[in-house]
Amino acid sequence: MRLLVVEDEHRVAQAIKEGLEQESYAVDVEYNGEDGLNAATSDEYDLIILDVMLPVMNGLDVCRRLREAGSNTPILMLTAKDRDRDVVSGLDKGADDYLAKPFAFEVLLARVRALLRRPHDTIDSILRIGDLSLNLTTKRVTRNGQDIKLTAKEFAILEYMMRNPGRILSKHNIMTHVWDFDADILPNNVEVFMTYLRAKVDKPFSGQNLLQTVRGFGYRIGDSDV
Numbered sequence: 001m002r003l004l005v006v007e008d009e010h011r012v013a014q015a016i017k018e019g020l021e022q023e024s025y026a027v028d029v030e031y032n033g034e035d036g037l038n039a040a041t042s043d044e045y046d047l048i049i050l051d052v053m054l055p056v057m058n059g060l061d062v063c064r065r066l067r068e069a070g071s072n073t074p075i076l077m078l079t080a081k082d083r084d085r086d087v088v089s090g091l092d093k094g095a096d097d098y099l100a101k102p103f104a105f106e107v108l109l110a111r112v113r114a115l116l117r118r119p120h121d122t123i124d125s126i127l128r129i130g131d132l133s134l135n136l137t138t139k140r141v142t143r144n145g146q147d148i149k150l151t152a153k154e155f156a157i158l159e160y161m162m163r164n165p166g167r168i169l170s171k172h173n174i175m176t177h178v179w180d181f182d183a184d185i186l187p188n189n190v191e192v193f194m195t196y197l198r199a200k201v202d203k204p205f206s207g208q209n210l211l212q213t214v215r216g217f218g219y220r221i222g223d224s225d226v
Contacts, residue, residue: 001046001116001160002026002177006036006062007078008054012101016049019105020112024139024152024159026180033057040066044176045073047115049108052079052090060093067094074115078103113137127162129221132201132210134162141201148200153178157193158201161211161221170218194219 003020007013008031017027028043030036033054040048040062048066052059063075077095079086087098097111113136127134132143139155141148150158156178161169171187179185194211202209212220 001156001163002028002044002180003047003049003112004036004039004043004045005029005049006031006033006039006054006059007049007051008032009051015105016108019109023109024156025112026156026178026183028181031055033059033062037062037065039181040071040073041069043181046177047074047076047112049076049078049112050095052077052086060089063090063093063095076108076111076115127159129162129165129210130208131205132162134159143201143205146205150197150200154193154197154200157190158197158221161219164221166220166222168214168217168220173218 003025005013005016005020005027007016007029010031013029013031017029020027028039028045030039034056036048036050036054036059037057050059050062054062059077059079063077066073066075074096075094076097076099077090078099078101079090080101090098096115099108099111117136127136131145132141134141134155136159141150141155141158157174160174160177171190174190175185175187194213198209198211202211210221212222214220
């Protein structure tokens with residue numbers, strides 16, 4: 001999943017980026033509100049972490065303008081302020097959640113997971129396609145009860161596909177959701193990772209292959225009922 005962090009404190013922004021990348025998220029960072037707004041409107045993100053006190057344009061205005069433009073991307077607002085009126089103002093501008101600084105990274109991560117689940121009506125932290133399951137909290141992947149060991153990038157691709165069952169995902173879709181803006185990635189790299197995933201998710205198991213190639217369009221995950 002691809003996240004955008006808009007935070008003017010470079011140390012805080014870098015710490016958030018590194019922590020989220022360790023959890024298999026792709027993360028882009030902007031350091032002022034105007035650049036954050038431009039990034040959020042020009043690229044596709046699964047979630048935005050947005051500081052309130054930003055130079056050039058504050059986070060509340062960024063949030064408001066994104067909602068006015070029709071964006072429904074989940075927004076988690078960060079601020080040094082924790083007064084009730086600041087929370088109300090952020091939520092009224094369209095934020096989905098609000099986290100006051102200082103905060104523990106584990107709390108931020110839990111909020112991120114919760115917001116990413118919300119648009120997909122997922123009740124718990126486990127995604128399932130047929131006999132394949134992926135636990136978003138423990139990062140455990142199993143099929144037919146057997147553990148599947150994946151690299152961080154393989155996990156990220158599989159998670160994105162399992163969040164979109166039955167949907168044809170182009171190489172561009174996968175690239176923009178799994179790799180950050182600065183990544184040196186080509187469409188052929190997606191093919192390579194899909195080969196790796198098939199070798200781990202489908203080939204060792206009997207029954208229908210869950211990972212499917214739709215020639216000329218991209219890839220899809222699903223069993224015969226999707």
